[in-house]
Amino acid sequence: MDKNKIAVILSTEAEIKFSRELGLLEATTLGVGAMIGAGIFILSGMAAGIAGPAAIVSYVLCGMMTLFTALSYSELSSSIPLAGGGYTFVHQGLGGYIAFLCGWALIFGSVVACALYALGFAEHFNPLLNLVIKISPHIKFSAFAIALLLLLVNIKGTKESGKTQNFFTITKVAMLIIFIGLCIPHVKVGNFKPFAPFGLTGIISATALIYISFFGFELISSASEEIRKPKKTVPKAILLSLFIPMLIYVGVVLVSVGILDYQILGTSAAPLVLIAGKVLGSYGLLFVLIAGLLATISALNATVLAAARQTYAMGRDGYLPSKIFRLHPKFKTPYTAVAAVGVVILLFTLSGEVEFVAHLANFCYLFALILVNLSVIMMRKKEPRLKRPFKLPWHPIIPLLAIACNVLILAFMRPQTYLLGAGWLGLGSLVYLVYSKEQKETVEKHRRLKEILQRQERKEYKILVPVANPGTLGMLMMTACAIAKKFDGEVIGLSVVEVPHRTPLRKGLADFSQQRLLLSRAENIARQERVKFDKLIKLSHRLSYGILETAEEEDCNFIIMGRSKPEKTLEKILTTVMDIVLKEAPCNVAIVCGEKMDQVKRIIITATDNVNSQLAAELSPALVEKFKADLLLVHAIPKDSGLEEETQAKAWIDSFTERANLKVRGERKILKAEKPAEAIAGQIQEGDLLLMGESKGGTLEQLLFTSVPEEVEEQISQPIIVFKKFQPRERSWPERIIAGKKIRIK
Incomplete structure (x- = not known):
């Protein structure tokens, strides 16, 4: 990269932040809006066909199994309130390749889910259009159109998107409650027999299909940087967005299987429309069609937001091209991320395969959630002192139970889902090895350079002092302590033990009495000057590399070292080599x-x-x-x-x-x-x-x-x-x- 370009990046690039415009209501409706969509208006009929009336149990079981992961999300969201959701948590807890795969899976899961919701919208919009004006466009055309419209809404900004989300979510929740109330008198007990015609296998298989119905809490954590008081608001919104839909799901499925035979429900992509047409008349049919439109459009809106934020987070961390995390100069939204995921969403809406899309989204989500639960355990070990406004009870039992539940659901998916999911993860691995790994290192390098320059401008010095010569020790420490004392800094004394090349470093372990003596003298000087001091001994194959590596590892931004006068030509050349390597120090x-x-x-x-x-x-x-x-x-x-x-x-x-x-x-x-x-x-x-x-x-x-x-x-x-x-x-x-x-x- 051109050095002038690097300098510009380090000196002028401003920190990027979102406007915090979403409160508890908006955050909750974001999650509820994503949950109450295709999962109940489309997949509930398919679940009944797989499990029979026991689909009620499938929804309860799925909700309880998801609760374990939701609790993990609550802890992580309260302690790491950054955009990106599960990907960001795995990036903090596990990092590297694993974090990339998690983000890669979440983005694809959200993109595929958006296509599912767009298709669900079309399944309700076309009959409504035909009922009102006798026109019925192609399903794929309607799905494509609504997906494109919602992409534009999210580019405009989350404030408008949040207001839209509130309206759609509150309205559809109210309409579903009314629907349940109107249908209860028509329920027939005989329709619940046999209750579980396909046994436990049918119940768990239905659970594997409808899991996407309970994934809305991820969308809340993905938008953490746009939520006011995220450490308190996000955990509350996550738990509310889980329990509210679960109660509505159970009520809707109960009246559905109590009114229509589960085999008939299993053949329909719009089961609630069938029920309304049978027991509620033409006005009831119109009512359910409108509710279905509101449900699928709010789910689509919320998931577009999440997919864009997940993509933005990966771009911000260097795994995706830098253009991905650009914010719109006026609306302050990640418009390039929205556009990027939008292209893929529009392509999947053209597939028209509802069940295939649902299974693929579930596979990606479940894979990512296993990694998120592992991150909870790792973060407790890595960051035991991290502030956790919401702390997970019974750790690590809950995240381990969540992992076990997710693995169980994955075991009941179709073989073709494994192949497609593994293919996507394999493609992600290739992208990581060919592009993202190197790109991540470059971004991290620039980020560290920027931080070092900023600290140096503020004169926040952490000084590394390599000591080897007793004669120069006093001068080095007096210089370092004078600067540290003036600018409220600290000093690290370092003694590098050179080990011959091709010799394992562990062979250099020996008596370090001389090094310890020098460092003790340095510590005494620092104590007299009342300067914070630490000391290290490092084994290295080259003195200069040992110094530079320690400076990087300890985040030092100043190196002070001694040099004797070079007299011979060879000594001068060797000193020059040392100086060149020292110029690689980022401080x-x-x-x-x-x-x-x-x-x-x-x-x-x-x-x-x-x-x-x-x-x-x-x-x-x-x-x-x-x-x-x-x-x-x-x-x-x-x-x-x-x-x-x-x-x-x-x-x-x-x-x-x-x-x-x-x-x-x-x-x-x-x-x-x-x-x-x-x-x-x-x-x-x-x-x-x-x-x-x-x-x-x-x-x-x-x-x-x-x-x-x-x-x-x-x-x-x-x-x-x-x-x-x-x-x-x-x-x-x-x-x-x-x-x-x-x-x-x-």
Whole structure:
């Protein structure tokens, strides 16, 4: 990726958030609206054909089995109120490939469910149209049209979608209650015999078909980022959205099998329409058709919302293309995610196969829910101190029971469902290996870079100090503690034990008494300075890699280390290699040169036109305060410069102090010299500490030429600290050749 593009991403990309416009009523109707749809208006007849009158038991059993998973969702939603629902929970608990498969299954399950609801709408819309104006368009055309309309509504925004959802859900619940009341007088006890003609197998098989009728709570958690007070609202909405539909389901199925023979019900894609036509007359038929339209359209609306949010969440986490998680500039909705899932929804509506679509959606949902319940168990272990406003009782019994129930339902599905579901998961695995895995790593790298830059701008320093030389230990710790104390940071002392290449790291385990002694001395210095301190020993095949890996693992954003003077050409080249690898560190770096820093009376800053010199100036107040020293800023200009150039140089050094936000007063001096290094070295006296910015360029320059800080270092014996400010960049080809292995940012 182009380095300028990376810089733009890190510096200008704003955090994306949804507007929280959904309250308890909207959240509950979101779940209830998704549940009371095709599951009762279409699948109830098919369930009766599979289980007989015992379909009543199937609905009760399905509700009770789903309760275990709903409780798991309640805990996770209250503690992780982010868009994405089950996928987000698995991403937090299990991560990686497993999280991708969960999201992949949930998206497909929601997309297929949308097609089911669109087809259910058409099964009620066409008879109504024929009853009113004697026109009956093709089922697929009506399904396609309503799906397209609801996609546009969700692009417009959740506020409009939420209002629409409230109206549809409340109206259809009221209409179903009226329907139950009107049908009760027509129930015949004889229709309940035989109650379970197909035994337990029929009951569980019907449960496997209607499971989609109880999945609305997932949609609530998927929209958590749009719900007000999600930690309290979401668990309440989940449980309400489970119990309200279950009571209505039982009532509807009870009057259905009590009025019509279960075999007749099993042949109809609109069983409630048959019942209304038999016992409620033409007005009752019209009533049920309207109720069916409201039920399927609200379920479709809610599930489109969930599918888009799940897709958005995966795009946000880097598993899908970045365009997926773009929000509309006006409506603040994930319109690209809605459009992406919309295309697939429209394609499935053209299949026209209701039962096939229902089984496929159930397979995807059940697979994902098994992973969600596993995540509850893992999150309790990984994050025991995580705040859980709703805490699951009898852990881990409930999530284990939920997993067992889901596996049982999967066992009673048709063989072709396994094949299609496994094919979809296999396709997802291929997508993950070919695209998503690398894309995820890239997004995570950019995210970490952005976080590091933000922390550095706020000067929230977590400083890593590699210690190896007892002679430089004091200087390193004094520098680190001064900066940490000034900016309320912390210090980590690190001792890296190098293990020969091709030798297992465990072979390096030995007596670490020398390393422990150095770290104890470092800890004593930090304790005296009243700075938070931690210490680590790391085994590595290369010193520089050990330092960088520890910086990444501990989220350090500043490395301070010592360097001795390279005298021989080979030593210089090896030092340069070390410097190149250190430039892979995603943080600021300071190199301390010298051995004594206990009698500092004056601090000198070389002011040059680069960000490294500016960083030195920004951090100088910490050292001035530590040593109670005077401050001198020097700026070198050509020896033959005239009065005008000197005046311009004085103005420039004033602007330099402003850019560095340097509020410590100090002397300013302009140096005229042919060789800046000699002029700077000439200013150094006993008791001085020199702060400089790194001036090296590319790898060839590092190998062939000496930098100004190195030239100064060769001419003086006083201590020098060379600063390098982190900036995102791409490595050049010489760096890749010399540095070898690329250090990835985790």
